[in-house]
Amino acid sequence: MKRVFLGVTGASGAVYAKDLIEKLPAHGCELHLCITPDALTNINLELQKNYTAQEEFLSDIGAKATLHDYKNFAAPVSSGSFMVDSYIIAPASMGFIGRAAGGISSNLIERCADVAMKERRKLVILFREMPLNLIHLENMALLTRAGAVIMPAAPAFYHNPASINELISFVTGKIFDIIEIEHNLYKRWGETPQSV
Secondary structure: OOEEEEEEOOOOOHHHHHHHHHHHHHOOOEEEEEEOHHHHHHHHHHHOOOOOOHHHHHHHOOOOOEEEOOOOOOOHHHOOOOOOOEEEEEEEOHHHHHHHHOOOOOOHHHHHHHHHHHOOOEEEEEEOOOOOOHHHHHHHHHHHHOOOEEEEOOOOOOOOOOOHHHHHHHHHHHHHHHOOOOOOOOOOOOOOOOOO
């Protein structure tokens, strides 16, 4: 069983976090989860909910995850000696990206990103921001050189998606490809008939 850490920051893109929270355990992963207060605010805004606590959100979607408080630096996932196969930050705010690129660990998500890079483990950072300024790009270049995989929350359209859920599943599937989880969340190039 793969052990995966998912950090949810205050960037737009709550649908991606929700999809990962639902699908990672369904694909046999032990999920460790950290949600910042700003992320919960966005979850409420973007999913049109009124959760007062992270636990309420997880209960509502039937999530199977170990929840860690974003300020708990004593959590097992904060140590490199706690074996985690893959770390995902989704969605990742540019504030998170800037602090992670600078080696700053002001909360548990940032600490886990630092652990992933220092231990040379898989770290996927899914950002949702546009347009990008030079500081954003340079911070992402720093993280890439440190071993992170930077992904824009940008689904493809060659598989002719018929719904928003199919667009979300494409992004989740690309993350699964990187962390080596088998899935059939989208049709791959070559599996979809191409027009000439």
